[in-house]
Amino acid sequence: MVRDVSFGQYFPGKSPIHRLDPRAKILMFIAYIVIIFCTFNFVSLGITAAFTVLFLVCSQISFKFYLKSLKLIILIVVFTSVLNLFYGSGDPLWQWGIFKITQDGINRAIFVTVRIVCLILASSCLTFTTSPTELTDAIERLMKPLRVIRVPVHEIAMMMSLALRFVPTLLEETDKIMQAQKARGADMESGGFVKRVRALIPILIPLFVSAFRRAYDVATAMECRCYRGGAGRTRMKQIHLSARDFVAFAILAAVIGGVIVCNILLTASI
């Protein structure tokens, strides 16, 4: 049910991608997003797509899960590519009323599809191979410079990791409460829209109550361990850049270089 969603889940492992420094992964992910939207011809698009396949394979995670994560956005992909298909300029290849398909439109549709798919695959790869704690740690470290302008970096990171930690707990709780209310004859499967929304009340109220109770419990537990924010706090797991990360940087740099060279030398397709 609720637990079947694979987008954003973490799969523990020891692949080269798993062992990259999470900071490096986030930075490369950002660079990758930029570069994928800077591909203007088929060769550079091919290079980034090949690079995507490369790191998916390196992550040693079954393609089944990647396909599952794509399932969520299939509608968006279809919608935007169809829209792009009809928005091209140039000589129409096919026309019906105000709808026309041009070579430019077809190219646009292909580009937008490949870009979105690559984007989702890359972000799935990031969350599949990086545990939530690693992610928030990395974000905290990367945002450190913002402390100069008084952004509460540590607090933001702490909130994120607490929120992530409680996702599975609350899902489990929702399941339990749903079962209990169903046992009392709550009807969630039939009726019109209003009836279905009303049927959520017996689930949402206990869920909120228990979420607040848990929040108080965690706050008390943190205070008992003398938590007073980020100042002077050391970490159990230090993250370091290693040779592996520099290899990854080099590969990404080559891909970026390739895309830029292609863009300069070849004519743009869109």
Place this chain on the structure above:
Amino acid sequence: MSCVLELKNIGFTYGRGTPFEKRAVDGVNLTINKGELVGVIGHTGSGKSTLMQMLNGLLRPTDGQVLLDGKDIWEQPKKIRSVRFKVGMVFQYPEYQLFEETVYKDIAFGAQNRGMVRGELDEAVRKAAEFTGLSPDLLQKSPFDLSGGEKRRAAIAGVIAMDPEVLVLDEPTAGLDPMGREVLLSQIVRYHKERKNTVLLVSHSMEDIARVADRVMVMNKSRLVMLDETRKVFSHAAELEKMGLKIPQITKIIQELRGRGFELPESVLTVDEAFAALLPLLKKEGKIW
């Protein structure tokens, strides 16, 4: 005696077809008679809770059939809701299911879903509250203002108010203080005696089971290993201990004494029984220690 629930070769597998596949219940056959109080024991993870959730159709068995009054409950999957009124289920820590503005409304929730109205509903709610020992002045309070024990009672009353033929209680006394346990347990027994309904009681407390159950079923590693009269089940001390279960302390003491050559009955379930068994022995031998 007529049987109310019958399980035919029931099995349940979680996450079928995924790497997390787990067989939780395997090949269970049993019948529950009308009006009996059956204790359910088993180690954590032995499949008790999964089995209980199949009794009222919250989980659909992956194999086998559940017969309620002789009819397969999954014959018409769309009408499964009606089964949930006949087999009332009280989950572990049921106080987390409370949600209404007043205790009264919360207790009435299930009964209303069953279709009870006005007079009938009011009577069902008040009777259920009385059975669980909730005083009438609490009924108009918010359930979130009650104490832990009172919340538990209110939640159990919410299931009793539906007037189920079979009541399944999953560890109703967990986390209560000794006094609260004692009172709740005797109220369950009173409910069982007065309504003459079938009750299934899951518990980790062998003392409680020994005191109230007519029969006991033992689950171990997804399988049903015993279903017999309480006295007979607790005479298999060695087997139960192998499954990580215990027998009531008093039963254990009497069995040890028997092992040392004292003439005592094979299975004693309560302190009172032990007292009655030891007294004549004391008179006969004058002094036994």
